[in-house]
Amino acid sequence: MSVASSNSMKTYPLTGGIYPPERKTLSNHTPIQPVPLAKHYIIPLQQSLGAPAKPCVTVGQKVLKGQLLATPNGLVSAAAHAPTSGTIQAIEARPYPHPSGEDSLAIVLDADGHDQWAELQPITNYQLLDKAELLERIRWAGISGLGGAGFPTAVKVASNQPIHTLIINGAECEPYITADDRLMRERADLLVQGIEILAHLIEPQQILLGIEDNKPEAIAAVRAAVAERPIQVVSFPTKYPSGGEKQLIQILLGQEVPHGQLPADIGVLCQNVGTAVAIAEAINQGKPLISRITTLTGDAFYSPTNVEALIGTPIEHLLNFAGLNQQRLHRLIMGGPMMGFTLLNTQAPVIKTTNCLLAATADELPAPAPAMPCIRCGDCAQVCPVSLLPQQLHFYALGNDHEQLQAHDLFDCIECGACAYVCPSSIPLVQYYRAAKAEIRDAERKLQKAEHARIRFEQRQERLRLEEERKEAERQARAERAAQARAASSKVAPTASQAPSTDHDEQLKRLKIEASMARVALTKAQKQLAEHGTEALQAQVQQLEQVASAAQAAYQQAAAKQPSAAPSSQSPSDAELKKAKIDVAMAKANLRKAERNQAPAEELVPLQQLLDQAEQALAALTSTSATTAKASITSQDDATLKKAKIDLAMAKANLRKAERANADQVTLDSLSQTLIAAEQQVKALTTTEATSQPKATNATTDALKKAKIEVAMTKANLRKAERAEADPAEIAGLQTLLNTAEAELKRHSAPVNTTPSADTASKPPAPDPLKQAKIALAMAKANLRKAERNQADAETLTQLQTELTQAERRLTELTP
Numbered sequence: 001m002s003v004a005s006s007n008s009m010k011t012y013p014l015t016g017g018i019y020p021p022e023r024k025t026l027s028n029h030t031p032i033q034p035v036p037l038a039k040h041y042i043i044p045l046q047q048s049l050g051a052p053a054k055p056c057v058t059v060g061q062k063v064l065k066g067q068l069l070a071t072p073n074g075l076v077s078a079a080a081h082a083p084t085s086g087t088i089q090a091i092e093a094r095p096y097p098h099p100s101g102e103d104s105l106a107i108v109l110d111a112d113g114h115d116q117w118a119e120l121q122p123i124t125n126y127q128l129l130d131k132a133e134l135l136e137r138i139r140w141a142g143i144s145g146l147g148g149a150g151f152p153t154a155v156k157v158a159s160n161q162p163i164h165t166l167i168i169n170g171a172e173c174e175p176y177i178t179a180d181d182r183l184m185r186e187r188a189d190l191l192v193q194g195i196e197i198l199a200h201l202i203e204p205q206q207i208l209l210g211i212e213d214n215k216p217e218a219i220a221a222v223r224a225a226v227a228e229r230p231i232q233v234v235s236f237p238t239k240y241p242s243g244g245e246k247q248l249i250q251i252l253l254g255q256e257v258p259h260g261q262l263p264a265d266i267g268v269l270c271q272n273v274g275t276a277v278a279i280a281e282a283i284n285q286g287k288p289l290i291s292r293i294t295t296l297t298g299d300a301f302y303s304p305t306n307v308e309a310l311i312g313t314p315i316e317h318l319l320n321f322a323g324l325n326q327q328r329l330h331r332l333i334m335g336g337p338m339m340g341f342t343l344l345n346t347q348a349p350v351i352k353t354t355n356c357l358l359a360a361t362a363d364e365l366p367a368p369a370p371a372m373p374c375i376r377c378g379d380c381a382q383v384c385p386v387s388l389l390p391q392q393l394h395f396y397a398l399g400n401d402h403e404q405l406q407a408h409d410l411f412d413c414i415e416c417g418a419c420a421y422v423c424p425s426s427i428p429l430v431q432y433y434r435a436a437k438a439e440i441r442d443a444e445r446k447l448q449k450a451e452h453a454r455i456r457f458e459q460r461q462e463r464l465r466l467e468e469e470r471k472e473a474e475r476q477a478r479a480e481r482a483a484q485a486r487a488a489s490s491k492v493a494p495t496a497s498q499a500p501s502t503d504h505d506e507q508l509k510r511l512k513i514e515a516s517m518a519r520v521a522l523t524k525a526q527k528q529l530a531e532h533g534t535e536a537l538q539a540q541v542q543q544l545e546q547v548a549s550a551a552q553a554a555y556q557q558a559a560a561k562q563p564s565a566a567p568s569s570q571s572p573s574d575a576e577l578k579k580a581k582i583d584v585a586m587a588k589a590n591l592r593k594a595e596r597n598q599a600p601a602e603e604l605v606p607l608q609q610l611l612d613q614a615e616q617a618l619a620a621l622t623s624t625s626a627t628t629a630k631a632s633i634t635s636q637d638d639a640t641l642k643k644a645k646i647d648l649a650m651a652k653a654n655l656r657k658a659e660r661a662n663a664d665q666v667t668l669d670s671l672s673q674t675l676i677a678a679e680q681q682v683k684a685l686t687t688t689e690a691t692s693q694p695k696a697t698n699a700t701t702d703a704l705k706k707a708k709i710e711v712a713m714t715k716a717n718l719r720k721a722e723r724a725e726a727d728p729a730e731i732a733g734l735q736t737l738l739n740t741a742e743a744e745l746k747r748h749s750a751p752v753n754t755t756p757s758a759d760t761a762s763k764p765p766a767p768d769p770l771k772q773a774k775i776a777l778a779m780a781k782a783n784l785r786k787a788e789r790n791q792a793d794a795e796t797l798t799q800l801q802t803e804l805t806q807a808e809r810r811l812t813e814l815t816p
Helices: 133-139 153-157 177-188 186-201 217-226 243-254 273-285 313-322 379-382 390-398 403-406 418-423 429-489 499-532 533-560 574-597 601-629 637-658 667-694 696-723 730-750 758-762 769-789 796-814
Strands: 038-046 068-071 087-096 103-111 165-169 206-212 233-235 266-271 292-296 305-310 331-334 356-360
Touching: 068 103, 068 390, 087 273, 133 153, 133 186, 133 331, 153 186, 153 266, 153 273, 165 243, 165 273, 165 769, 177 186, 177 217, 177 292, 177 305, 177 533, 186 217, 186 266, 186 273, 186 574, 206 217, 217 233, 243 390, 266 273, 266 696, 273 292, 273 769, 292 313, 313 418, 313 769, 390 403, 390 429, 403 429, 418 429, 429 499, 429 533, 499 533, 533 574, 574 601, 601 637, 667 696, 696 730, 730 769, 769 796
Parallel strands: 165 206, 165 266, 206 233, 292 356
Antiparallel strands: 038 103, 087 103, 292 305, 331 356
16 A cells, blocks of 8 residues: 555545535634533533433432443444533433424433543553444444544444445544644544554545545644554545535546445445544544534534533533624524524533534525426436436425335435535425435334234234134144044944944044034134235135035934934943933033123024034933833833923023013013923923822922922022022012911921822822912012013013002902
């Protein structure tokens, strides 16, 4: 690598550009001034591109100068440190220097005036340190770019792209600003140290330090500091905006960074001179980035100068230090006149990108003229440093045509303001571009969010589908295992009379279960298809329809071939009876579980059918067993009586279920009639059995047992009504029933002749008319109250009231 102490390197002309008044002599004639300590400092957590830092201190904590206040929060983030010693007053939203004027979360530090440093840890020989550890030192020192947007330096230096050229930017092309100029004049040795550290990290083939030729003192100072080192100091003609990163690469190398790419993609790394000095202080002296050189300039200042301002210093403190003339102040701008923005709140602090405070008078920066329509003169296109078409961008920005804006490379615009500077119609073009960029970024964020939500939804649907398939596979596996177990148990040598029938019944039952399960799976899939309507669900429904149809057809075909049941006098085995009871219990459990889960009717119907079939099978087996066991002492009427009792129990259960489900009155009436008919059938069969087989002693015992049960149930109902604070009339009716039941129990408990006469054995005791009247009155009252609670119609209420009146009249007539 050749050594260049003079400008012997060829430079290339900048595309476009303008020559605004420089006005740099206002502030570049005095050395960098220290600023007295302020009373308090505001350290924003967001001072660079990327995520804001994360506080690591608490309110009330005492800190020293240079102590870590906030850690990087992610890869693209920069740490923050205490600018002086003091106490943490608050961590809250405070004014922030930004065009939006919005507040930002910050750490507020009350200075104690001692300015006491924390313990520093300089590196004596960084060449012996691992590069990764060296980059970590730079990262935790909180260093970010001091000449542009403030990108974290450690992230930029750690690029995976091979770098052949390191460019140090000392152009400082913006009018009025002289911070880098004074820095290069006064701290050229630190600048060279920082460049050497960067060269050690990236090992470039050449190092170029570019400076505009309007800074001869800075050029001379840097060349003297470079001496024989392999660093080329290149001066080039002054032109705005030559200090832009891509523009400086074009000037020094004659290369253009392709659209959508970064300088690192073509092997170039650019760093500002202020950033290089901060790196040298962080590595060689152990100092974090807690201050920067800031230009205080403009005709509204009594003493324009450059100061070393601590990060977090209130801007008002700096204005007072430089002697601001409030009467002459027209606009206060952070940055230069071309790319800066108007500062609305002087309580905002200095941050790491604050390179200038311009206090301009009305003569320096007069109010812009009213914007006029574009005359298509093309001046803006001629001065654009990135060869865009500003007039077209303006046209598309007015129409919110985001597609065309991106097609015309809006995001290549560096917002230098050259187009607005030369516009004869005084159109604020840069403002339109900034607004359009913000709208496009916001639309892209919303689109990414919607796409992310869509992907999550589809992934969830896929998970649900796979889970349903897994459950279905498990159900089928369980059914197959059960079928295999049944087949294995049926391999015991069957008798000639029952083996074929048993095998066919097992096969028929298995096919019926499979058909029912297929219908349930199809119903669930159809519900999901109705809710979401995806192609995957449509295909799944079609497949399940085929499976369900095949299962139903197989079941119907097997049912058609079922042999007719032949009467058998052989009693069922204990295993068959036990299995039937287990089937009933499982069917009931499945049905109750589905009802608790509020399953749809199409799922409950197959389960109810399975339960009915299991109960019928159990009843048949029980009836057969009982008939066979008592064939010598019972007749065919026993089975009829048992069936009648089963019908009575089922009728009661159906009526209770309908009442819980709030069924309509027609359904309730029909079920009530069925229940009454079942009761009458049982009563008739019981009377017939008692007449045909009189057993005086057993009848007395049964009557006594029944009377005890009636007393116990009546007492329980009475206590329940008393606890629920029921109607006094209802309680009185229950008390009457209890008295009657107790009297009946007393009558049956009295000693009786175990050898009854023919009249006693053949004739039941005559019913007590008074007792029947009391029972009728209680029932009439209960029916009327139930109808009133259910808000029955007026006709029903009138009929029940009439029945109650008749019952009261009947009881009055019979009461002595």
